[in-house]
Amino acid sequence: MLASAPPELVTQIQPHSLEAVREGEIPLEEFARSLGISVFPQAAPTELQEKQFITHWLYHYYALSAGIDEDPVGEATISGRCSSLPITDVPQAPTMGAQLWSDKTIYSAYYQAPFNSSTCTSDNTDLTKYFVTWVKSPSAQAVRAWLGASDYFKLWINGTLVGQRNSGGGKPYTVDEYKYPANLRAGWNLIVFKHSFPQLGPSTDPDDNKRYKYFSLRFVRDDAGTPVTNLVATFDPDPSCDDKAPYSTATQTRVLFPSVAHLPGRAGSQWRTDIELYNGFHMAWEYRFRYFREGNNSGAPDATRTTVLQPFEGKVFRDALRSSEFFNVPSDQKGYAWMSGAYYYYTIFYGQARAKVYNQASTGTFGMETSLLHPYSFSYRGYFFNLRNGAYRTNLAVIPSKNEGSSYRVRMILSSPEFGTLTKEWPANPSERLTGLAQLNDVFGYFGVGSTSTDRALLYVVFLDTSFSDLYFFPSVTINDNGTSDPEFRLSGNPISDPPIF
Numbered sequence: 219m220l221a222s223a224p225p226e227l228v229t230q231i232q233p234h235s236l237e238a239v240r241e242g243e244i245p246l247e248e249f250a251r252s253l254g255i256s257v258f259p260q261a262a263p264t265e266l267q268e269k270q271f272i273t274h275w276l277y278h279y280y281a282l283s284a285g286i287d288e289d290p291v292g293e294a295t296i297s298g299r300c301s302s303l304p305i306t307d308v309p310q311a312p313t314m315g316a317q318l319w320s321d322k323t324i325y326s327a328y329y330q331a332p333f334n335s336s337t338c339t340s341d342n343t344d345l346t347k348y349f350v351t352w353v354k355s356p357s358a359q360a361v362r363a364w365l366g367a368s369d370y371f372k373l374w375i376n377g378t379l380v381g382q383r384n385s386g387g388g389k390p391y392t393v394d395e396y397k398y399p400a401n402l403r404a405g406w407n408l409i410v411f412k413h414s415f416p417q418l419g420p421s422t423d424p425d426d427n428k429r430y431k432y433f434s435l436r437f438v439r440d441d442a443g444t445p446v447t448n449l450v451a452t453f454d455p456d457p458s459c460d461d462k463a464p465y466s467t468a469t470q471t472r473v474l475f476p477s478v479a480h481l482p483g484r485a486g487s488q489w490r491t492d493i494e495l496y497n498g499f500h501m502a503w504e505y506r507f508r509y510f511r512e513g514n515n516s517g518a519p520d521a522t523r524t525t526v527l528q529p530f531e532g533k534v535f536r537d538a539l540r541s542s543e544f545f546n547v548p549s550d551q552k553g554y555a556w557m558s559g560a561y562y563y564y565t566i567f568y569g570q571a572r573a574k575v576y577n578q579a580s581t582g583t584f585g586m587e588t589s590l591l592h593p594y595s596f597s598y599r600g601y602f603f604n605l606r607n608g609a610y611r612t613n614l615a616v617i618p619s620k621n622e623g624s625s626y627r628v629r630m631i632l633s634s635p636e637f638g639t640l641t642k643e644w645p646a647n648p649s650e651r652l653t654g655l656a657q658l659n660d661v662f663g664y665f666g667v668g669s670t671s672t673d674r675a676l677l678y679v680v681f682l683d684t685s686f687s688d689l690y691f692f693p694s695v696t697i698n699d700n701g702t703s704d705p706e707f708r709l710s711g712n713p714i715s716d717p718p719i720f
Contacts, residue, residue: 266322266500267529270445272409272435273319274351274453274499274561276301278312280330281345286370286384286414291348296374298350298408300459300468305348314350316453316470316561318499323366323391323432324349328419342419349411353437354450354504355402361446363400366393367433370414375400376407388416391432394443402437406455411435450526452504452559461508461556462517465593465619465688472558473565474591475573476617476694477707478509479552480539484700487579489552493538494572497527504559509545510621511553515653517622520553521545554617554655562592577705586705591692593619600679600693600710607662608671611700614679615657619690625651626689627682632665634675640665643682651683661695679710 266273284290292308304311319325326347331340363380365373368391372382381398383389417428437446454460459468481489497503504526508519523544527533538544539551557571565571576585596619605612618624627648633639642665644658645651661677662668679693697706 268445269322269443270436270447270449270501271322272351272353272437272451272501273322273324274316274451274501275319275324275411276305276314276316276350276453277324278305278314278347280312280332281326281347281415281418282310282312283332283341283344284346284414285344285416286346286372286382286412288344288346290346293374293410293412296348296350296410298352298410298456300454300456300463301471302467302469305350312348314348318561318564322393322434322436324434326413326415326418326431328421328423328429331418331420340419343417344414345418346412346414349413351409352406352452352455353402353409354406354452354455355404356448357404359402359446361400361402361437361439362441363398363435364394364438364443365396365398365433365435366391367396367413368427368431369416371433372412373398373435374408374410376403384414388427390427391434393434394436397441400437402449409435449501450504451499451501452506453561454558455504460506460558461620462622465596465690468558469593470562471560472556472593473560473562473571474593474595474617474692475507475555475557475588476591476615476692477552477573477575477588477696478539478545478555479575480537480547481550481552483577483579485579487577489575489577490537491539492574492576493535493544494532494574495525495527495535496532496570497529498564498568498570500529502526502528506558507545507555508558509539509547509553509555510654511547511551512655512657513653514553514655515618515621515624521547552655552657566590566592575705575707584705586696586707588707589694589709591709595692595709596690597693597710598690599681600677600691601712602677602679602695602708603711604673605661605675605677605695606673606697607668607675609699610673610697611659611663612661612677613657613659613696613698614661614677615655615694615696616652616679616681617655617692617694619688619692620686621654623685624689625653625683625685626691627651628656629680629682630661630665631678631680632661632667632675633678634670634672636670636672636675637667640667651685 282290291311292306295306301316305314333340369388373380380400453471454468478491483489507523509521511520535544539547573588628644631641693710695708
């Protein structure tokens, strides 16, 4: 289960919790629920969709040692800042990660109590967790917030305290138990939920209500519970969370489409990129795209697009660069695009977004699927193995981790038994620098060995003279048959140790 879990979740888990899972003290399915992931197939989300429960949240895995009326984070300053950042500037404020839950209840358990590794004991009393999310309303509307929660809580909407329970002792969860009038404004609404527990654990406590805590939230129109169905979900709607953000910001809610193009190819063929999206969530979801053409390092995208998909809706945007329904760029060009708003793990590894590059020719239509990337995919250098030449042509592309002001040079080492080891820099003129996305067509030709036939060349790529010390890169190669077919897209690999030639 951990092998298939998002890496940023795994790094949060303390060793004693992992050991308890391995020993069977914590059931696997239960532990997965605490991470917001499912191990076994879930039933159709009829209730989630019909009642529109809010299940997309930023959260911190381990509870804080604080009671309901204590303020460990400076609650008045919670502003809905980007994910992957501390919730506020208070020194002990926890870092908030994005997650989607497949159940109406958001779950906390005894093994999320603060753990002291030096004494091997947990703090099980007066604990607190914070949850933050956003919903978009098409207009200002008066609604009712229907909430269910164990123990104590406080609920804020756009900075206004809507409801709370802060006395009376522990209490089991009951769905929709608390009903509060609330106002949603037109546009994005910030929701903050504070969940506090007089007691959370220990594992030996026989009372399930003290070992497990739950809450659920939804918005309704009337006392009959008619759900509000015109809300849109997303992560990190603040524009400061998009691709201009530092590497460590919003790392879980951005996805890179490394190749978006509309260009003429060889033999009268035509290249194009199709973008496919699927919303596997029970609420409408907003996706935001920013496209940068080759060479652009201004920080200003050449085109943008915001699109909303309804629950379980899929769309294919054919020839996305040219399409009037997407980027609507009239000229022939290529570039890359960042998508913001969706949780990267489900987007990439659950196949909910795809980019396919097609080459249309008189002999047929040929295509390849390009791998989608996320900020964790960056490289300090690139390794590519078993590259082909002769009947094939290899192209190298490099995308910087941030666009504005990005410039750099590339040193390449190309090695093959057919011609030995060659070293060359790109651009060839040492006074020149690459900017934004750069693509080198025909790598072997650039080295002067374009006529050599091989299928086992190694290419090592190092980035030089970068404009920022924290500028990272996403290198890739494409291989085609020098005609109109057989395109192949490869990301950088990595050897166990550097070959002697490097």
